[in-house]
Amino acid sequence: xxxxxxxxxxxxxxxxxxxxxxxxxxxxxxxxxxxxxxxxxxxxxxxxxxxxxxxxxxxxxxxxxxxxxxxxxxxxxxxxxxxxxxxxxxxxxxxxxxxxxxxxxxxxxxxxxxxxxxxxxxxxxxxxxxxxxxxxxxxxxxxxxxxxxxxxxxxxxxxxxxxxxxxxxxxxxxxxxxxxxxxxxxxxxxxxxxxxxxxxxxxxxxxxxxxxxxxxxxxxxxxxxxxxxxxxxxxxxxxxxxxxxxxxxxxxxxxxxxxxxxxxxxxxxxxxxxxxxxxxxxxxxxxxxxxxxxxxxxxxxxxxxxxxxxxxxxxxxxxxxxxxxxxxxxxxxxxxxxxxxxxxxxxxxxxxxxxxxxxxxxxxxxxxxxxxxxxxxxxxxxxxxxxxxx
Numbered sequence: 001x002x003x004x005x006x007x008x009x010x011x012x013x014x015x016x017x018x019x020x021x022x023x024x025x026x027x028x029x030x031x032x033x034x035x036x037x038x039x040x041x042x043x044x045x046x047x048x049x050x051x052x053x054x055x056x057x058x059x060x061x062x063x064x065x066x067x068x069x070x071x072x073x074x075x076x077x078x079x080x081x082x083x084x085x086x087x088x089x090x091x092x093x094x095x096x097x098x099x100x101x102x103x104x105x106x107x108x109x110x111x112x113x114x115x116x117x118x119x120x121x122x123x124x125x126x127x128x129x130x131x132x133x134x135x136x137x138x139x140x141x142x143x144x145x146x147x148x149x150x151x152x153x154x155x156x157x158x159x160x161x162x163x164x165x166x167x168x169x170x171x172x173x174x175x176x177x178x179x180x181x182x183x184x185x186x187x188x189x190x191x192x193x194x195x196x197x198x199x200x201x202x203x204x205x206x207x208x209x210x211x212x213x214x215x216x217x218x219x220x221x222x223x224x225x226x227x228x229x230x231x232x233x234x235x236x237x238x239x240x241x242x243x244x245x246x247x248x249x250x251x252x253x254x255x256x257x258x259x260x261x262x263x264x265x266x267x268x269x270x271x272x273x274x275x276x277x278x279x280x281x282x283x284x285x286x287x288x289x290x291x292x293x294x295x296x297x298x299x300x301x302x303x304x305x306x307x308x309x310x311x312x313x314x315x316x317x318x319x320x321x322x323x324x325x326x327x328x329x330x331x332x333x334x335x336x337x338x339x340x341x342x343x344x345x346x347x348x349x350x351x352x353x354x355x356x357x358x359x360x361x362x363x364x365x366x367x368x369x370x371x372x373x374x375x376x377x378x379x380x381x382x383x384x385x386x387x388x389x390x
Contacts, residue, residue, distance in 0.1 A: 001026050002047065002156065002188060007056035009042055016042045018212040019056070024205065026061075026155075027186040031199040034209035034235075040192050043209070044158055047190060048077045060156060075103055078149030078157040078187075082164045085145070086133040092118070092144050093129040099152045110151070117147040120184070122177055122342060139170035143177070150185065159191045163198070172324050173312075175201060179249075179319040180342065196237060200224070200246040201321050208232055220247060241359060242323065250325050251318035253354040254339045259285075259346055279338060280306060285345040287311040287338055311344040318347065322355050329355075 002024040009017040017039040024030040032040035045051040047058055049070040058065045065073055086095045093114050100110035115125040121143040133141055142162060149157055163171045163178075175198065182189065193199055199206050200220045208215045208223065216228040224240050227233035237243060259279040280288045289308040309315075315338040316325045329337050329352055339348045 001059075001061055002030070002190065003057075003059040004043075004047075005057045005059075007043065007046060007058060008054050009039075009046060009051060010054045015212050017046070017053075020207075020209070020212075020214045021056075022205075022207055022214060022217045024188060024190065026188050028204040029182060029189040029191055029202055030205045030207060031191045031193060031203035032207045032209060033193055033196065033199045034215070036194070037211075038209040039212040040207075040209050041160055043207075044160055044190055044192050047156075048074050048079060048158060050074075075099060075152070076154050076156075078152075078154040080142075080145050080149045080157070080159045080162045082161045086141055086148075088133050090132075091129065092123070092131050092133070092136070093125070095133070095144055096148045096151050098148060103152060105152075113151055113153075114147075117151050118144075120150075120181055121147045123147070137170070138166045139174055142166060142174055146178075146181070150181075150187070155188060157187045157189045159189060161192055161194065164193070164195075171198075172320075176317050176319045176324075178202060180317070183319070196235070197243065197246055197323070200243055201323075208235060245323035245326065245355070245359060246321045248322045248358055249318065250316055250320045250322065250339055250350045253322070253358060254318065254348040254350045255354075257338075257346070257349045277336070279346055279349075281346050284343075287315055287340050287344055287346045290338075311338070311340050314338065315340040315344070315346075316350065317342070322350075322358055325350050326352075326355050 004023070005021050006019045007017060007021070008015065008019055020039070020043060022030070032043060034040050042051055046053045047060075047065065049065060053066075060077075087098070090098075093111075096114045096117060097110050100113070115129065118125040118128060123140060123143055128136075128140070128144075133144070136144065145162070149159075163174045166174065179202065191199075191202060193202075203220055205217060206220055206223055207217045210231060216223060216232050218226075218228075221244075223232060223236055224243060227236060257279055259281050276293055277290045278293060279290045282288055287309070288311075289306055291306045295304075314332065316328055318339060318341070320339075325337055329335065335352045336349050338346060339350055341347055
């Protein structure tokens with residue numbers, strides 16, 4: 001558990017963080033968000049004493065961080081930054097093993113852990129352990145950074161805009177990977193981002209800051225449904241029904257589908273049954289594409305009626321949000337999208353109709369809130385405050 005009590009940081013006459021207090025239960029993800037210069041990164045860095053607080057207290061599982069030497073404190077806190085910071089002269093495995101070596105672990109203790117973590121973050125050790133950072137993509141390097149932060153099994157993980165420097169598609173994959181890893185490891189995480197959608201997608205709780213102050217600390221649903229001020233309402237955005245799709249996962253609405261590993265007409269036709277499309281998989285169940293049964297019925301050979309795809313591009317994962325799944329559908333012009341596991345094995349599909357149903361439920365929920373004049377109770381802000389927001 002992480003507890004901040006009246007934490008303040010001043011630089012001369014400037015107050016960067018002003019009396020911030022909140023508590024993060026063990027195993028939860030707290031996302032710090034707010035406008036540029038609001039104090040979110042300063043708050044994060046005070047937790048591992050990269051910045052020393054001026055006043056207030058910060059406790060990790062009941063221990064005041066000021067009672068521990070900074071270098072000792074940091075060895076037990078995972079830290080992931082946007083620029084990754086891998087050592088270019090070390091291999092991937094050696095980079096991940098950096099902290100265990102500093103802690104004096106023996107090789108037989110840390111090597112299995114390094115390989116396990118590389119597998120967890122989606123970098124098979126047989127393929128990636130001996131590579132150097134220059135041989136990695138930006139997304140792969142970011143995964144190595146996450147593995148390095150986790151290898152010593154720290155109780156707390158600090159992440160400072162870790163996915164901000166990668167392209168949107170890679171960012172989506174890293175976010176889904178983070179959700180999957182967190183579901184498995186249940187770390188206590190403090191995560192800084194400037195992206196509202198990312199905060200909604202990843203957080204158990206959101207700390208929304210402005211000008212060094214904590215405006216509201218609540219679950220994403222509460223910030224969307226019951227903003228404490230006009231600033232919070234406007235910062236979270238007006239498309240609340242769409243944003244709520246960022247809280248729903250594909251796993252909640254996916255359905256099973258027909259698939260076949262055979263390419264012969266008889267095999268595919270049998271799999272078609274009453275379905276319009278049948279997914280094609282290899283002998284391991286990995287998605288390879290699909291067959292349009294309507295085209296097949298018209299006499300087209302199976303190999304011509306089929307569409308071959310790269311599952312990395314054309315499928316989503318159970319951890320993917322419905323908002324991201326909808327984006328993928330619109331981008332490809334699909335009404336359904338395949339769902340695969342981390343190794344590309346087909347596990348089902350999600351339909352546009354299922355997402356539309358969830359969206360309709362969100363619209364109804366928000367309409368009911370507005371009928372109850374929830375938003376009408378939000379205090380108006382002064383002209384100066386409105387100017388600051390814009």
